[in-house]
Amino acid sequence: MIPTLETTRLRLRPYREDDIAELLPLIGTREVAATTLRIAHPYTEQDARAFLALAQEPGKIWLAITLRSDGRQIGGIGLRVDDQHQHAELGYWLGVPYWGQGYATEASREMLRYGFEDLGLHRIFASHFEHNPTSGRVLMKLGMRHEGCRREHLRKWDRFVDSELYGMLRQEWENRE
Numbered sequence: 001m002i003p004t005l006e007t008t009r010l011r012l013r014p015y016r017e018d019d020i021a022e023l024l025p026l027i028g029t030r031e032v033a034a035t036t037l038r039i040a041h042p043y044t045e046q047d048a049r050a051f052l053a054l055a056q057e058p059g060k061i062w063l064a065i066t067l068r069s070d071g072r073q074i075g076g077i078g079l080r081v082d083d084q085h086q087h088a089e090l091g092y093w094l095g096v097p098y099w100g101q102g103y104a105t106e107a108s109r110e111m112l113r114y115g116f117e118d119l120g121l122h123r124i125f126a127s128h129f130e131h132n133p134t135s136g137r138v139l140m141k142l143g144m145r146h147e148g149c150r151r152e153h154l155r156k157w158d159r160f161v162d163s164e165l166y167g168m169l170r171q172e173w174e175n176r177e
């Protein structure tokens with residue numbers, strides 16, 4: 001079951017088909033595509049439909065990040081769970097007008113809580129492109145550990161780029177300050 005989660009300012013909830021009109025202009029900017037691996041640019045209605053279908057697959061917990069105050073969509077966040085290893089990869093993005101207000105950190109902290117406490121995961125990890133230190137800062141603020149750099153691990157827009165890997169173990173979550 002895909003959950004609905006709440007934080008002080010945010011509601012993280014399952015996507016619905018009627019989200020697409022609001023989603024397209026937010027996810028469709030070059031800025032959002034430039035630092036993400038799987039967001040196409042340009043991003044079409046067909047891409048959005050394919051994403052919504054993918055979000056139904058087992059192991060995918062993709063949620064719309066919305067503001068509790070007025071229900072507006074501001075971005076997306078997800079865990080890709082691998083049951084065999086009891087681990088999951090965390091990913092997130094926000095529409096440009098919503099950057100720099102702590103929303104990614106707030107949403108991600110709740111996803112970590114959900115992953116460790118509700119799903120009983122052993123490990124959660126995330127990675128970011130070398131040219132996206134903002135995301136590295138989010139992961140540090142969450143208390144994740146920088147585990148290394150996978151050199152030129154990924155290809156983005158015809159360039160090989162380093163991928164910085166971060167992770168947290170269940171015990172580290174339990175022992176956090």
Ligand SMILES: CC(C)(COP(=O)(O)OP(=O)(O)OC[C@H]1O[C@@H](n2cnc3c(N)ncnc32)[C@H](O)[C@@H]1OP(=O)(O)O)[C@@H](O)C(=O)NCCC(=O)NCCS
Pocket residue numbers: 031032033035036092093094095098099100101102103104105106127128129132133134135137138
């Ligand atoms: C990455 C992203 C999700 C960050 O969201 P956000 O809500 O702005 O992040 P937060 O406000 O929670 O935290 C950002 C932190 O990065 C810091 N920061 C901003 N620009 C920075 C830079 N160039 N270098 C280092 N840190 C930077 C901010 O100061 C803040 O840290 P602070 O609270 O200590 O001041 C958002 O920029 C985004 O959606 N980008 C496009 C998609 C993307 O890159 N997704 C992640 C893929 S790994």
